[in-house]
Amino acid sequence: xxxxxxxxxxxxxxxxxxxxxxxxxxxxxxxxxxxxxxxxxxxxxxxxxxxxxxxxxxxxxxxxxxxxxxxxxxxxxxxxxxxxxxxxxxxxxxxxxxxxxxxxxxxxxxxxxxxxxxxxxxxxxxxxxxxxxxxxxxxxxxxxxxxxxxxxxxxxxxxxxxxxxxxxxxxxxxxxxxxxxxxxxxxxxxxxxxxxxxxxxxxxxxxxxxxxxxxxxxxxxxxxxxxxxxxxxxxxxxxxxxxxxxxxxxxxxxxxxxxxxxxxxxxxxxxxxxxxxxxxxxxxxxxxxxxxxxxxxxxxxxxxxxxxxxxxxxxxxxxxxxxxxxxxxxxxxxxxxxxxxxxxxxxxxxxxxxxxxxxxxxxxxxxxxxxxxxxxxxxxxxxxxxxxxxxxxxxxxxxxxxxxxxxxxxxxxxxxxxxxxxxxxxxxxxxxxxxxxxxxxxxxxxxxxxxxxxxxxxxxxxxxxxxxxxxxxxxxxxxxxxxxxxxxxxxxxxxxxxxxxxxxxxxxxxxxxxxxxxxxxxxxxxxxxxxxxxxxxxxxxxxxxxxxxxxxxxxxxxxxxxxxxxxxxxxxxxxxxx
Numbered sequence: 001x002x003x004x005x006x007x008x009x010x011x012x013x014x015x016x017x018x019x020x021x022x023x024x025x026x027x028x029x030x031x032x033x034x035x036x037x038x039x040x041x042x043x044x045x046x047x048x049x050x051x052x053x054x055x056x057x058x059x060x061x062x063x064x065x066x067x068x069x070x071x072x073x074x075x076x077x078x079x080x081x082x083x084x085x086x087x088x089x090x091x092x093x094x095x096x097x098x099x100x101x102x103x104x105x106x107x108x109x110x111x112x113x114x115x116x117x118x119x120x121x122x123x124x125x126x127x128x129x130x131x132x133x134x135x136x137x138x139x140x141x142x143x144x145x146x147x148x149x150x151x152x153x154x155x156x157x158x159x160x161x162x163x164x165x166x167x168x169x170x171x172x173x174x175x176x177x178x179x180x181x182x183x184x185x186x187x188x189x190x191x192x193x194x195x196x197x198x199x200x201x202x203x204x205x206x207x208x209x210x211x212x213x214x215x216x217x218x219x220x221x222x223x224x225x226x227x228x229x230x231x232x233x234x235x236x237x238x239x240x241x242x243x244x245x246x247x248x249x250x251x252x253x254x255x256x257x258x259x260x261x262x263x264x265x266x267x268x269x270x271x272x273x274x275x276x277x278x279x280x281x282x283x284x285x286x287x288x289x290x291x292x293x294x295x296x297x298x299x300x301x302x303x304x305x306x307x308x309x310x311x312x313x314x315x316x317x318x319x320x321x322x323x324x325x326x327x328x329x330x331x332x333x334x335x336x337x338x339x340x341x342x343x344x345x346x347x348x349x350x351x352x353x354x355x356x357x358x359x360x361x362x363x364x365x366x367x368x369x370x371x372x373x374x375x376x377x378x379x380x381x382x383x384x385x386x387x388x389x390x391x392x393x394x395x396x397x398x399x400x401x402x403x404x405x406x407x408x409x410x411x412x413x414x415x416x417x418x419x420x421x422x423x424x425x426x427x428x429x430x431x432x433x434x435x436x437x438x439x440x441x442x443x444x445x446x447x448x449x450x451x452x453x454x455x456x457x458x459x460x461x462x463x464x465x466x467x468x469x470x471x472x473x474x475x476x477x478x479x480x481x482x483x484x485x486x487x488x489x490x491x492x493x494x495x496x497x498x499x500x501x502x503x504x505x506x507x508x509x510x511x512x513x514x515x516x517x518x519x520x521x522x523x524x525x526x527x528x529x530x531x532x533x534x535x536x537x538x539x540x541x542x543x544x545x546x547x548x549x550x551x552x553x554x555x556x557x558x559x560x561x562x563x564x565x566x567x568x569x570x571x572x573x574x575x576x577x578x
Contacts, residue, residue, distance in 0.1 A: 001030070002058070019082050030094070075103055077100055116172050121177070121182055129419060138175070138204045139151060141208055173193065181240070191211075240304065246424070249296045253293055259281050260281070265535065297328060299314035306368075317338045324381035327385070334380070345367055415449075418452055418491050427449070430445040430446075442522075442526055450482045452487055455508050460472050466564050474493070508559070515544075516548045520540070521544060
């Protein structure tokens, strides 16, 4: 018997070779002469010649994917799978000889299915870490799934990799992995799914699959309506609106805080000398940038709720909150009042078509501003101002015990979800207090936020044998991100081992926050990590501040190094070339 054996198993690394070897051995025991062709993912072994095919009396094809059989037309042929061939190769060949039939015409190979096409937008409140890490995770998942994906990032430096109209038109679905409000009008008429950047970062494959399966058609209406329609039930809400306001406020706070810190280079009280450079820097940072902080916060909270008609009422309400002494808490209230008032007017106020065009530029801003202003002046302003003054006095005059407790709370919150809602809540609270000249919580918050990635870097050094090579490399990157106050650097570790990484991070972050508050550290700049130490007087007690960060990072690193399980070594059998 002259036998041809063809194996093609593209999904298995060694299955093709294993089948060919076992079947060839079984054929030799039967006294048959054989020729073998192996289709391996990396190579094709022993290709059959036309003479081999012409002389064959039987062709056995073992495959799991598509394979053209056109060259075997007119030959006795049997097709099977590796599972059947490997059970008893000798019996399998005997049965193949009995049941083989002459191949009359080869079925044409099915045309390869078109690859799904998606577009995505990623955006987080700070636009520093989650935005780009989520984009990278989605791109890697798309490559693994065989999808075509183009991602637009909306970070702190603006939009990058902008999606053009042709790409959007060709997409099967749109994934909005955003924690803040983004313009959705250009996606009208497309299937859209919205999720958070944290979900996209931790479950990128599931997000892409859900976008194809569950995305809902976005109506081609006005942008405000489109924006609301793109949100599935349970998404968005007040927290998302708050984060939108915080994201627009942050550049104002960072610029103002750093300018104030620069004014301290010339001395803590040098700004009191009129006409000096220190006084000018304080005027730009403290008098201008910080005074705009609350109006911008309120304005963009309202913008997130009601789109452009809510922007003016929100900023007016925020400015009133600032002048009334209600601070950032009053600004948050003003933003929600203005936003929901503007959205309610837009929805329920019905006007004749002749004056409908005046509604978004005149009627809604006028009525919403009037409503927000009256409520802020007569109902909200004074009570909130009194509450904020009490909070500021408490923070400034609290004893060491209360300071330690607040530091423990803020430090632990910064490490619970590594850039998620709890982390952002602690950060937003501390940033808001900067407008009231309360700088200690900001110092504790930033110090604690650096601990998780620094702790992972330390752990990967202390217990190298417990970490895979890829994790050790990730540890180096996490250390750099930690120095820059990017807590998300620890996410790769937390995603893989959350029940050990997160408790270890919380312990270290709480210790750092408590020590920072106990030492009385005060930070003028709300971002920048350890690099703000390059600015003289940006933080007082710099040595003690460093000690707090080192202590918490060491605690996290040592604890995780002790409790982490050793990384299992996987044995991978490489494909063999025939």
